[in-house]
Amino acid sequence: GEDVEQSLFLSVREGDSSVINCTYTDSSSTYLYWYKQEPGAGLQLLTYIFSNMDMKQDQRLTVLLNKKDKHLSLRIADTQTGDSAIYFCADHVEGQNFVFGPGTRLSVLP
Amino acid sequence: GAVVSQHPSRVICKSGTSVKIECRSLDFQATTMFWYRQFPKQSLMLMATSNEGSKATYEQGVEKDKFLINHASLTLSTLTVTSAHPEDSSFYICSARERTNYGYTFGSGTRLTVV
Numbered sequence: 001g002e003d004v005e006q007s008l009f010l011s012v013r014e015g016d017s018s019v020i021n022c023t024y025t026d027s028s029s030t031y032l033y034w035y036k037q038e039p040g041a042g043l044q045l046l047t048y049i050f051s052n053m054d055m056k057q058d059q060r061l062t063v064l065l066n067k068k069d070k071h072l073s074l075r076i077a078d079t080q081t082g083d084s085a086i087y088f089c090a091d092h093v094e095g096q097n098f099v100f101g102p103g104t105r106l107s108v109l110p
Numbered sequence: 111g112a113v114v115s116q117h118p119s120r121v122i123c124k125s126g127t128s129v130k131i132e133c134r135s136l137d138f139q140a141t142t143m144f145w146y147r148q149f150p151k152q153s154l155m156l157m158a159t160s161n162e163g164s165k166a167t168y169e170q171g172v173e174k175d176k177f178l179i180n181h182a183s184l185t186l187s188t189l190t191v192t193s194a195h196p197e198d199s200s201f202y203i204c205s206a207r208e209r210t211n212y213g214y215t216f217g218s219g220t221r222l223t224v225v
Contacts, residue, residue, distance in 0.1 A: 006213075008213050035154065041156065042146060042154050042155045042156035042169075043146065043154035043156075045154075086214075088214070098201075098203065098216075098218075098219055099216070099218065100203075100205070100214070100216035101213075102112075102213025102214055102215060103213050103214045
């Protein structure tokens with residue numbers, strides 16, 4: 001079945017950019033999502049990209065989609081300590097349920 | 111890799127009936143399982159955290175008598191929506207962790223429609 005992969009850990013220094021990567025296997029994906037989970041909380045929808053787009057920018061967040069390679073990335077500019085969290089990539093095919101990656105734990109070092 | 115099986119993927123039930131959703135870890139022991147609910151185009155709301163052999167910890171605003179969670183074994187957690195109403199119609203998804211510092215594994219979700 002469909003598979004979504006992410007690295008489990010990423011550490012960056014405060015002020016640097018963070019890039020969180022995700023790969024997926026289903027070429028018929030309709031939407032791809034990025035969620036953020038802070039300790040003890042649910043998953044907050046950060047942003048999503050429609051499969052016919054290459055890039056989407058929203059303030060400090062930039063999502064890049066390479067549909068040919070089935071690769072999605074989330075770039076966080078000027079990373080702050082408040083960005084420390086777990087980031088989940090999720091894939092959605094229209095009419096079907098979501099498939100989530102395992103989550104990337106982002107640690108921001110002072 | 112780790113697999114979590116969630117069943118059923120879709121269910122339609124009549125108002126007033128109860129629905130049970132199962133979440134199984136197929137190839138690992140899940141000491142902790144999480145249940146989420148999503149409304150269309152919104153974030154996933156954490157409903158409860160269940161630890162094997164103990165009572166679930168419910169998030170504020172989630173009715174524990176309405177959403178019964180049982181985590182009777184290291185591989186199975188169930189969510190029962192009791193006396194379902196149309197406003198309970200939603201997408202429910204579970205996730206599990208084998209242990210700390212391992213990734214989360216999500217089920218495929220259950221779309222519940224109450225008519």
